[in-house]
Amino acid sequence: MSAARPTTRTGKDSAPPKPGRKTATAERKADTGPPPVGRPDVRRRTDLLTAMLRIRRFEERCVELYSAAKIRGFVHLYIGEEAVAVGVNEALTPEDAVVSTYREHGHALARGLTAEAVMAEMYGKATGCSGGRGGSMHLFDASRRFYGGSAIVAGGLPLAAGLALADRMRGMPRVTCCFFGDGAFAEGEFHETANLAALWNLPLLLVCENNLYAMGTALTREHAQTDLAMRAASYGMPAWAVDGMDVDAVEQSARRAVEGIRAGTGPHFLELRTYRFRAHSMYDPDRYRKKAEIEEWKSRDPIDRLTHLMRDNGELDDSELTRIEQRITDEIDRAVDAAEQAPEEPVEDLLRHVTSTSAEEVSRP
């Protein structure tokens, strides 16, 4: 394969600048990102705002339901990071694939999973998107090519490379997008995958959600070199850092990356600088972060930011916002009601889905 690499890379006329030694210094200044590719119109901005609000409100309801012991297990909230899921998803089509982590409510909802299917999964009900087998950390929807929820940090990366490999071998113009955190970047699986994807010129979008912490470990305590985009660029792929609190910047950088990937220039890497406003999980007392730091990031809330921008532009008024909020509340109310009513999978079905031939027959002598 490696022999084919130079030709594939240079063969496409519309290809963005080739990565390599000279460009290995990633465009890594946060807040700059790539140049805009046409401002979204009002309709588009409204959609982005709605999508982010939907994730935010869904998760806020999860907090209530968790406190009420309606949902259990490890629940990792995405609050604060919504611009990443929403902005990146805008650049993808339904044919593309998304591989996600255990902090995937936002990715799943942005990908078009219904609040009902996700909520039922949180309840462990048979109608959940994983039939109640997965819970918060393992959301899947094959029909939407959402290869969801891996709770092994970095475990989804090689799998994403494989999805992209299959597409490449069959000449399908699809992109596989893999989300992962700054913590995952320290795992060997990230580096093995980055090398493999660049070596084989795979149509893979690597989206690192750099929220500055891996559980309680700050970026500076987990990485000898904290400039992640620059390190990714060393594998010979275009890589740049983007303000992950600005949904516009996220969307535009993702579009540019996806266009490059579809043009055949191989994997691209985005480091999205973002922040989770909540603790790592519901179990985390969050002792490792300063209040001031959290407040400072909250002042950059991607939802507030877009709301203000739209208000200043005269693109959004109170009644419109109320209408959006009401629609979302109704949808989540319906999802919770449905989850409450939904049937549980019977215990007799415990051994289903172990192998494709239903319950595994481990025959006894």
Next chain:
Amino acid sequence: MNAVATEGTKTTYREAMREALREALRSDDRVFLMGEDVGRYGGCFGVSLGLLEEFGPDRVRDTPLSESAFVGAGIGAALAGMRPVVEIMTVNFSLLALDQLLNNAATLLHMSGGQLPVPLVIRMTTGAGRQLAAQHSHSLEGFYAHIPGIRVLAPATLEDARHMLAPALADPDPVVVFEHGSLYNASGELLPPTAPVDLDHAAIRRPGTDISLITYGGSLPKARAAADELAAEGIDAEVIDLRTLRPLDGATVTASVARTHRAVIVDEAWRTGSLAAEVSARIAEESFYDLDAPVERVCSAEVPIPYARQLEEAALPQTADIVAAAHRAVD
């Protein structure tokens, strides 16, 4: 289709395996082979020699030394509709990919509520006997047989080497195939298949009435040799080749013990927590009243496999050990 004569001809285990791969690559363009040195080098045990020339570098794909990434990539490609055959040089190195195998391949179907089957075949060598010392000699089939969600195969004969791959590829779930390194040079006449290889059942390789020798993989030739020695003494041993280690075919074992009333389990893994322990426990659960003697186990010594020849030999189950165990059970 069958350009190469494969039946009724003299061949080796290695060639039989290669022929199986060739047939798979020919008959289904979703199939591709991937692993370290499977292409230009010809496979570190020579199994895939020549396939690169025949099928090209896209389908006989050399990978970097990245066990986790290329096993995981196999899983992803399987999810996306391909039929990858991933080769890992030895079971020892597979531990670097155990996360992908256990936490992804074996688990995705269940975690997704049945949405994501992973039709993947993983081949790897196993076992000792070539003075390769501890990091190239272990038998960890039992580790994998422990995991629900995967099928584990141990082809021990030319026929199984030649004909197990097709049903393994037809299985919608992940299949792990263990090839014992000492078997590659085994040669003989490849018999035409009378039926497709049955991946659900153990095979009785030698019927007998006095004692059941239960084994798999690289220990099969030793168990057969032991049966020959015992036969010369008038002890008629039945030799059972488990060949599918998960799901384990307990029924064949039970039926055999019901006939012979004695059992010796031969397993190159360490005795503690081994597959031999599992088989032994099942016999205790299901065949206790059929037994005329305690179950015997012949396993490797509880030591990382040493380099020195005499130590390695002493660590591994040998034919003489099997004969001695049979005597203890029969006498």
